[in-house]
Amino acid sequence: MQSDQELILQFQKSIQREQTFTQLVKKHQAKVYHQIKRMVNDHDDADDIAQMVWIKIWNKLDGFKMESEFSTWLFRIAYNETLNFIAKQKRQSSNTSSTDLLNYENTPSQTDAPKSSEIQIKLDQGIKQLPEKQQFVFMLRYFEELNYEKIASITGTTVGGAKANYHQAIKKLEEFLKKN
Amino acid sequence: MEQKKINTTLEEDQIMVERLFSKEALANYDKSASSVPTSYFETFPEKLQQRIANNKPQLFFLTPIGKMAIAAALLLVVASTFIFLNKGVDKNLELSSLTIQDISNDEIEAYVDANEWMAEIDWQSEAFKPDTEIEQFYKDSID
Numbered sequence: 001m002q003s004d005q006e007l008i009l010q011f012q013k014s015i016q017r018e019q020t021f022t023q024l025v026k027k028h029q030a031k032v033y034h035q036i037k038r039m040v041n042d043h044d045d046a047d048d049i050a051q052m053v054w055i056k057i058w059n060k061l062d063g064f065k066m067e068s069e070f071s072t073w074l075f076r077i078a079y080n081e082t083l084n085f086i087a088k089q090k091r092q093s094s095n096t097s098s099t100d101l102l103n104y105e106n107t108p109s110q111t112d113a114p115k116s117s118e119i120q121i122k123l124d125q126g127i128k129q130l131p132e133k134q135q136f137v138f139m140l141r142y143f144e145e146l147n148y149e150k151i152a153s154i155t156g157t158t159v160g161g162a163k164a165n166y167h168q169a170i171k172k173l174e175e176f177l178k179k180n
Numbered sequence: 181m182e183q184k185k186i187n188t189t190l191e192e193d194q195i196m197v198e199r200l201f202s203k204e205a206l207a208n209y210d211k212s213a214s215s216v217p218t219s220y221f222e223t224f225p226e227k228l229q230q231r232i233a234n235n236k237p238q239l240f241f242l243t244p245i246g247k248m249a250i251a252a253a254l255l256l257v258v259a260s261t262f263i264f265l266n267k268g269v270d271k272n273l274e275l276s277s278l279t280i281q282d283i284s285n286d287e288i289e290a291y292v293d294a295n296e297w298m299a300e301i302d303w304q305s306e307a308f309k310p311d312t313e314i315e316q317f318y319k320d321s322i323d
Contacts, residue, residue: 022225029224038213047220054228055235120205127209142197143210145190170196177200 001027004070011061021061025054028071031144032078038139039082039132049085053078068153075140075154083132126176130169137165 002010002023010020032053037046056077064073127135137155140146146154152162188196197206 018229022229025225025228026221029221033216033221033224034210034213038210041212043217047224050224051228051231055232058232117202117205119202120208123201123205123209126201141190141193142206143213147190166193170193170200173197173200 005066008061008064008066008070012064021058024057024070028074029054031071032074035075035136035139035144036078036082038143039135040085045085049078049081053081056081069150072150072153075150076156079136079154082136086132122177122180125180126173129176130172134165134169134172137162138169141166 004024004027007020007024007027011017011024029050033046033050036049036053037043040046040049053074057074064070127138130138133155137151140151140154141148148159148162148166151166152159155162155165157165
């Protein structure tokens, strides 16, 4: 399998652009989709955001200078698109009635995985009450097992900031469990 | 103490979470993110290429909104030209159709008074010019 760098160079030299791009998509699509879905919990939304992310990559790949890893750049775009989507959704939901909002907030989870235990529900609720940036950092660290340097590049913060975000997230989850 | 906490390894960071929630709960949470409709990833690249093809930037004047904007602008230019020209014709018509009978005596008297007064000013200003100019003035008047 060709490296990201080789594929990007091929794309930039306009050698079979569509096929080259498709190879890049196939290599990274699952990780991007999963990260987005962890944040939005809905397949259609995650699919839509993932498509927007890849369209941006298509449009900007010619100018990509490979100063950072492709996957870091990809996750950064995914991060921005996801946060934009969530912000838009929040604006729209603020227009709905307070009852609707209450019901939405009280919904334990919108994920389609089976909820086997009470702790599962608490985990869902606990993660949802975190600020989006902390959620994103938490998931990149715990589930994607990324190092803090990469997380910092993705979220546009310092390494110290990324570490602080992760530890703040854990602290808030702990407090949430104590309260509930 | 705080610094020690921050310099944790990945394993230590994960253990911190697993002290709060069971590994099973965390794995289940991630399972929901991993679950996708059948053959989603197989069809995604093709679906994406189609969307990219449809998403290619269009020139503004070729888009439906662009076409409508251009049509509206043209219509506005034509309409305003028509209105402007029509107004001009009306004024000319009004002036050419005006006769002396349409003007009241008062208006005529006022006009004459005003022009007499103006003529007087002209006369006075000429009277104060040097002699040579006055002579020329008289010559011109006689001619």
